[in-house]
Amino acid sequence: MLQVENLKVNAILEMDQVKIEANKVTCIIGKSGSGKSTFLRLLNQLTSPDEGNIYFKEQDITELDPIQLRRMITMVPQTPVIFPGTVRDNLLVGQTLSGMDPTTDSQLMQVLNRMFLNKSLDMPADDLSGGEKQRLALARAMLLSAEVFLLDEPSSALDNTTATEVIDAFTAFVKESNKTMVMITHDLQLAERIADATIDMNQYSLSLDRKEYSNE
Numbered sequence: 244m245l246q247v248e249n250l251k252v253n254a255i256l257e258m259d260q261v262k263i264e265a266n267k268v269t270c271i272i273g274k275s276g277s278g279k280s281t282f283l284r285l286l287n288q289l290t291s292p293d294e295g296n297i298y299f300k301e302q303d304i305t306e307l308d309p310i311q312l313r314r315m316i317t318m319v320p321q322t323p324v325i326f327p328g329t330v331r332d333n334l335l336v337g338q339t340l341s342g343m344d345p346t347t348d349s350q351l352m353q354v355l356n357r358m359f360l361n362k363s364l365d366m367p368a369d370d371l372s373g374g375e376k377q378r379l380a381l382a383r384a385m386l387l388s389a390e391v392f393l394l395d396e397p398s399s400a401l402d403n404t405t406a407t408e409v410i411d412a413f414t415a416f417v418k419e420s421n422k423t424m425v426m427i428t429h430d431l432q433l434a435e436r437i438a439d440a441t442i443d444m445n446q447y448s449l450s451l452d453r454k455e456y457s458n459e
């Protein structure tokens with residue numbers, strides 16, 4: 244579904260051939276600073292490589308309109324983007340922007356419940372805690388018609404139990420709707436449990452201290 248060929252971002256990463264399969268969960272692991280977020284940002288053109296190509300369904304992504312590309316490949320950043328307004332406004336913002344019919348309140352409550360967010364749709368979104376905002380951003384992503392979800396450490400502000408529940412629920416959503424998920428995580432146990440495939444950025448990194456990495 245996504246394929247990388249001879250990709251280079253100067254001084255940050257170099258990847259010869261990497262494939263991400265459709266309808267699978269791929270976890271991105273690696274040390275802090277190894278280039279995990281950079282790799283994710285390359286996949287929906289938030290960053291451009293210095294060399295090489297990225298293909299989405301065999302088409303070079305530079306030939307696609309970035310806005311359209313991001314409708315198909317959507318990113319949930321580590322720090323959630325929360326817009327002024329209520330929880331409802333925030334859930335509907337992607338749909339409004341892409342001209343989709345807004346979802347009913349009962350459907351909105353369903354996605355909130357799936358993300359274990361037991362809050363009123365009328366609550367100002369800015370009053371949510373950091374971890375609640377992350378779950379709101381994940382619930383919002385579930386309402387989009389994207390094919391690929393890029394998740395950058397989606398559970399970084401959640402305690403372990405909530406993180407497990409939320410990631411498992413999002414993974415179940417991805418599987419049952421035949422979507423593709425690419426998730427950065429520091430949690431190797433989590434990666435082992437949910438990933439169909441794992442990409443270890445340490446091996447592609449130009450930014451790590453190589454001495455430290457090779458333990459010499």
Ligand SMILES: Nc1ncnc2c1ncn2[C@@H]1O[C@H](COP(=O)(O)OP(=O)(O)OP(=O)(O)O)[C@@H](O)[C@H]1O
Pocket residue numbers: 255273274275276277278279280281282444450
């Ligand atoms: N815009 C930029 N300009 C210059 N260097 C950058 C830029 N963005 C990232 N870097 C550098 O590239 C390297 C990889 O950064 P990146 O954020 O991709 O790593 P990461 O693996 O996601 O790290 P973490 O786990 O700490 O979030 C780092 O050394 C970082 O300082």
